[in-house]
Amino acid sequence: MSSGSPLLADLIEALRCLPGVGGKSAQRMAFHLLERERERGLKLADTLHEAMQRIGHCTRCRNFSEEPMCTICSNASRDRHLLCVVESPVDLAAIEQATGYRGQYFVLMGRLSPLDGLGPQELGLDLLSERLGEGEIEEMILATNPTVEGEATAHYLAQLARAAGIKPTRLAHGVPLGGELEYVDRGTLAHAFGSRLSVD
Amino acid sequence: MSSGSPLLADLIEALRCLPGVGGKSAQRMAFHLLERERERGLKLADTLHEAMQRIGHCTRCRNFSEEPMCTICSNASRDRHLLCVVESPVDLAAIEQATGYRGQYFVLMGRLSPLDGLGPQELGLDLLSERLGEGEIEEMILATNPTVEGEATAHYLAQLARAAGIKPTRLAHGVPLGGELEYVDRGTLAHAFGSRLSVD
Numbered sequence: 001m002s003s004g005s006p007l008l009a010d011l012i013e014a015l016r017c018l019p020g021v022g023g024k025s026a027q028r029m030a031f032h033l034l035e036r037e038r039e040r041g042l043k044l045a046d047t048l049h050e051a052m053q054r055i056g057h058c059t060r061c062r063n064f065s066e067e068p069m070c071t072i073c074s075n076a077s078r079d080r081h082l083l084c085v086v087e088s089p090v091d092l093a094a095i096e097q098a099t100g101y102r103g104q105y106f107v108l109m110g111r112l113s114p115l116d117g118l119g120p121q122e123l124g125l126d127l128l129s130e131r132l133g134e135g136e137i138e139e140m141i142l143a144t145n146p147t148v149e150g151e152a153t154a155h156y157l158a159q160l161a162r163a164a165g166i167k168p169t170r171l172a173h174g175v176p177l178g179g180e181l182e183y184v185d186r187g188t189l190a191h192a193f194g195s196r197l198s199v200d
Numbered sequence: 201m202s203s204g205s206p207l208l209a210d211l212i213e214a215l216r217c218l219p220g221v222g223g224k225s226a227q228r229m230a231f232h233l234l235e236r237e238r239e240r241g242l243k244l245a246d247t248l249h250e251a252m253q254r255i256g257h258c259t260r261c262r263n264f265s266e267e268p269m270c271t272i273c274s275n276a277s278r279d280r281h282l283l284c285v286v287e288s289p290v291d292l293a294a295i296e297q298a299t300g301y302r303g304q305y306f307v308l309m310g311r312l313s314p315l316d317g318l319g320p321q322e323l324g325l326d327l328l329s330e331r332l333g334e335g336e337i338e339e340m341i342l343a344t345n346p347t348v349e350g351e352a353t354a355h356y357l358a359q360l361a362r363a364a365g366i367k368p369t370r371l372a373h374g375v376p377l378g379g380e381l382e383y384v385d386r387g388t389l390a391h392a393f394g395s396r397l398s399v400d
């Protein structure tokens with residue numbers, strides 16, 4: 001097969017590095033940009049180039065940042081007594097979007113997983129310990145994912161917090177709001193049932 | 201909401217120029233590239249930049265091309281007696297992928313649509329007439345879309361072909377292979393019924 005343009009074929013192939021984009025949608029994207037969105041396509045190319053080259057990690061919280069310190073860490077109006085620990089920048093973004101949280105973050109960029117070679121050092125826990133030792137933080141919110149590895153990581157972090165005299169807290173588990181009991185997985189339902197609260 | 205990185209926010213916004221990509225998938229794409237595919241992301245940025253700047257239209261068939269003549273027009277091994285006219289490069293790509301067609305193309309980059317200001321001039325029909333006058337083409341395959349405007353365009357092109365002594369042909373319509381009659385639209389079914397062929 002030929003599209004008549006080797007450069008167009010290269011573009012279609014390159015677009016497939018995007019998650020969830022197969023050959024058919026890569027082709028549709030390429031034609032769409034060429035036919036109707038040259039300006040925005042060029043803007044995307046330049047922003048993507050800059051992002052891939054300049055975005056590194058915040059030296060304080062390990063979040064993505066193009067500056068030595070991310071805009072959350074360098075925002076003086078955020079609460080310096082609260083630290084929320086997440087596995088990845090996606091989780092940080094989800095919390096920022098969904099909640100009114102105004103404290104600080106620490107991004108592990110992973111979870112404890114000895115089989116994958118991910119130990120305390122790879123997760124930057126030395127940096128985290130240093131941070132806990134500064135004496136500003138009063139509560140550490142453990143927002144790792146509710147998976148086996150995420151729970152093990154939270155358990156480890158809770159010990160770190162306690163050793164530094166900081167109160168560790170964990171996100172509440174239970175039946176999702178608006179979820180029907182019928183469709184909630186058994187583990188979640190059992191947990192929610194066991195943790196039932198009294199109604200006044 | 202803040203991601204901690206203004207450049208990351210710009211990237212997420214820029215990714216939304218891709219068709220079918222909303223805020224949520226743009227975010228997923230940006231994180232995926234930053235976390236796991238920096239090299240391929242950079243390659244995409246550079247290919248996209250080059251494509252947006254260099255890809256224009258073939259001077260002979262109006263297909264996308266970064267060179268004055270596309271690789272189909274400049275391929276001496278393709279049959280110069282057959283010319284297939286399509287509305288857009290997507291249609292050309294579909295025919296190249298699905299059929300064994302080895303002739304030439306002409307890409308209208310649209311269809312006759314007086315209300316949208318698309319007349320014979322906008323579709324490059326002067327270029328097409330010139331081509332028909334060269335005397336090489338024997339058959340002109342009208343592969344415009346089976347829409348009202350596509351059919352009207354095909355009708356107009358058939359007259360051009362006949363005036364130049366060239367045989368116009370049209371793609372066959374009918375029940376799609378593997379399609380169940382129950383799910384075929386009424387217009388197609390009526391046409392297929394009316395155009396029924398004798399079985400030997």
Ligand SMILES: [Zn+2]
Binds near residue numbers: 058061071072204
């Ligand atoms: Zn930071």
Ligand SMILES: [Zn+2]
Binds near residue numbers: 258259260271273274
């Ligand atoms: Zn061409």
